[in-house]
Amino acid sequence: MLALLAILGFELGYHRDLSATASAGFSKDARRIIVNANLFVDVKSAVGLLLRRKSSPVYDQHFDDCFSLADHRQRWSETEHRIVGTHTLDSAAPSVMELARRLGSAHHSGQDYYAHSNHVEHLSMNGEVEPVTHSEIMTEARFTTIRTRWQTVGLMSGAYFEQPPDIGTVELHHRTLNKDKPLISGEYIYDGRLDRSTMHDRALACASRESERLNSLAAEHHPEAFKALATYRSGLGERMLEIIKYWFARSAATISGHWR
Numbered sequence: 001m002l003a004l005l006a007i008l009g010f011e012l013g014y015h016r017d018l019s020a021t022a023s024a025g026f027s028k029d030a031r032r033i034i035v036n037a038n039l040f041v042d043v044k045s046a047v048g049l050l051l052r053r054k055s056s057p058v059y060d061q062h063f064d065d066c067f068s069l070a071d072h073r074q075r076w077s078e079t080e081h082r083i084v085g086t087h088t089l090d091s092a093a094p095s096v097m098e099l100a101r102r103l104g105s106a107h108h109s110g111q112d113y114y115a116h117s118n119h120v121e122h123l124s125m126n127g128e129v130e131p132v133t134h135s136e137i138m139t140e141a142r143f144t145t146i147r148t149r150w151q152t153v154g155l156m157s158g159a160y161f162e163q164p165p166d167i168g169t170v171e172l173h174h175r176t177l178n179k180d181k182p183l184i185s186g187e188y189i190y191d192g193r194l195d196r197s198t199m200h201d202r203a204l205a206c207a208s209r210e211s212e213r214l215n216s217l218a219a220e221h222h223p224e225a226f227k228a229l230a231t232y233r234s235g236l237g238e239r240m241l242e243i244i245k246y247w248f249a250r251s252a253a254t255i256s257g258h259w260r
């Protein structure tokens, strides 16, 4: 299980930092719940992979096996639904704690998109160096431009279980299309023009903006609960549980060498 954590996206320390920064205006207890909900997407995914469960978060909370605009759009809308709560089983008026959980989990998907897609490489290849959020890139025209400009590989996210179609001999999958790993390198798809550490920094910058955007979405749809995040206080039992959860996730990631 620990080894599986290795291949799930940004290393967990980055996820922690991104969500903690995006939650800077919230109370310490709220921040802890958000960070944990973020980290536990990967913990649950590792368990799901181990048990080979088709309904694990690795399938529905990660941008994987997305090779078309429709695939990407669907995953983004699922990510947003988790905050807005438009599924019939979700409460339309979440408690403050529930909203914090939804935010952390959605942050994770939004952040991983940039770690596990070639989004920033595309932006850079097209001469745009500023972080751009998904909503700015996800238009039909833009997608087509990208595919045409970079003919062998369109915009895609890491393929967890299968190789994407039509990419020839280029090996792109969850392990190689990963901003934290040295495996994805300029030499064979990026023409030597884009270096990995710059791509990593850009992915982090995009992920940071994405987390803020998801916060805005929460503020827009659940204004009362969102406002209450600033002063939220957990009960003692709840706080202890969150502290234990944090150290469990952090230790598992550290032992497997993937805290940062």
Ligand SMILES: [Zn+2]
Binding pocket: 008, 009, 010, 041, 042, 062, 108, 112
């Ligand atoms: Zn992940």
